[in-house]
Amino acid sequence: MTPESSASIPFEHCDAPAATLTVGTRVLPTHYCLAPLAGYTHLAFRRALREVGGLGLATTDLVHATQLVGGHRHSLELIETHPEDRPLSVQIFSGRDEHLISAARWLQDRGYEGVDINMGCPMAKVNGQGGGARLLCDADHASRLVEQVVNAVSIPVTVKMRLGWDRDTIASPMLARRFESVGVAAITIHGRTRQQGFHGQVDLAGIQATVEAVERIPVIGNGDVRSVEDALHMRRVTGCAAVAIGRGAMLDPWLFRKIEDYEAGRPVREPTSDEQVDFLARHFHLMTEQHGDRSCFLFRKFAAWYGARLGVPEDLEQRLRLFTSHAEFDEIIAEIRQRHGERRTSVATALVKVPNGPVERW
Ligand SMILES: Cc1cc2nc3c(=O)[nH]c(=O)nc-3n(C[C@H](O)[C@H](O)[C@H](O)COP(=O)(O)O)c2cc1C
Missing domain, CATH: 3.20.20.70 (Aldolase class I)
Structure with missing residues (x-):
């Protein structure tokens, strides 16, 4: 399926009541x-x-x-x-x-x-x-x-x-x-x-x-x-x-x-290529609003996830893990836009880490 195409949902329509949810x-x-x-x-x-x-x-x-x-x-x-x-x-x-x-x-x-x-x-x-x-x-x-x-x-x-x-x-x-x-x-x-x-x-x-x-x-x-x-x-x-x-x-x-x-x-x-990269950039900019320059460091955690999620080529994923300035981030984003989709990956749930080993030792 291309990113822009409509996905049909092979599922009978949900007949759950449409009432608003109140908590x-x-x-x-x-x-x-x-x-x-x-x-x-x-x-x-x-x-x-x-x-x-x-x-x-x-x-x-x-x-x-x-x-x-x-x-x-x-x-x-x-x-x-x-x-x-x-x-x-x-x-x-x-x-x-x-x-x-x-x-x-x-x-x-x-x-x-x-x-x-x-x-x-x-x-x-x-x-x-x-x-x-x-x-x-x-x-x-x-x-x-x-x-x-x-x-x-x-x-x-x-x-x-x-x-x-x-x-x-x-x-x-x-x-x-x-x-x-x-x-x-x-x-x-x-x-x-x-x-x-x-x-x-x-x-x-x-x-x-x-x-x-x-x-x-x-x-x-x-x-x-x-x-x-x-x-x-x-x-x-x-x-x-x-x-x-x-x-x-x-x-x-x-x-x-x-x-x-x-x-x-x-x-x-599905989101278009631009929407996907925009999301990545928006996430970083919103992090910067809250954390200032520390966001360059904090964002590293998301490099592997975005790499796989967005098909970011490995070298750019690695740069997302190491960048130290906003100017550098903008350069990486510009390159991701050009090369987006070059890497074909499927996203594994394991990218969101859950604790390892027997639950007794968590
Ligand atoms: C990395 C990670 C962190 C989590 N942190 C919390 C948390 O802070 N509070 C909470 O109630 N549940 C937490 N959970 C449990 C999730 O909210 C959720 O109940 C669980 O992941 C199952 O739902 P899911 O399959 O949609 O992720 C966490 C789960 C994971 C994997």
Whole structure:
């Protein structure tokens, strides 16, 4: 398929209701949300993505509640936003209830419009302190904690969680029901257990069971959505009100726009060569707005991804990894425009790195 041609979607039209998605008092523009990917879904990427179109709600990378309230530089950077970066929720984590409560209040006092509690992170350093997915192991504690956060603020509080700690302790339907009863505004459910990490296939039946457990609040399905078909399939099979897309948005920043076009009955098209290179350049310029000259260094992380995603020839990819000035970046971009498509690659999911080795050692 040429970049400019229209893709036909070999999928029966989704008959999910077209009702707007509301999360508490917030009305979201679409049913397709950005799942947080720590280290990737930063402000510049979110803004570039929003400019492409189709994005409902975005959530920041997970932010350490204690460090946020303590004013740590990294945490403050993670919650930096912009008037165009709306609607946005800030995701917080901690093993200490009082820190989560203070962080939620702190965010509300500074004008943030939504707080998301992380109950899915599988990393040992988070679970070891009782945060992230560890909270799935004690339903009474998790419900009390969520209730306290909900009562501490008037902005909507949401929870992002996994199905359970492992397959013998599936907890998400019961937890979703309990969280709804204490006032949570929505739940995002990644259809894997903590034990699975990022392995295996996402369990749509597990997501469906979570959807069916609640009465009113939206459940946002998450996991392995890489295409328009995947997104519609998840909604149709599980009945989820919305879908959160993480790695799929990195691999295809045009995915939200494609879904929106498809649902509106417009032709679904791949980005043109110019649009692809424009996205790369825009991402960098938005990073520069936030980080100044440091963006030359910070952008290196994305060189391999853009190299593969955009078919950037290897020598230019290498230069994207090493450039030190804005003038140099502009030169590289000019050359990419000329030679774009010279390298034929397919993009592997593995480009968005997930932790290696047995999950017990993460
Ligand atoms: C590199 C990476 C970082 C992630 N960071 C977060 C995070 O900060 N908060 C969170 O709730 N989930 C995080 N996740 C999980 C994703 O939000 C998502 O639940 C998971 O990747 C499955 O969805 P996907 O297949 O659409 O990526 C992360 C996943 C990856 C691969």
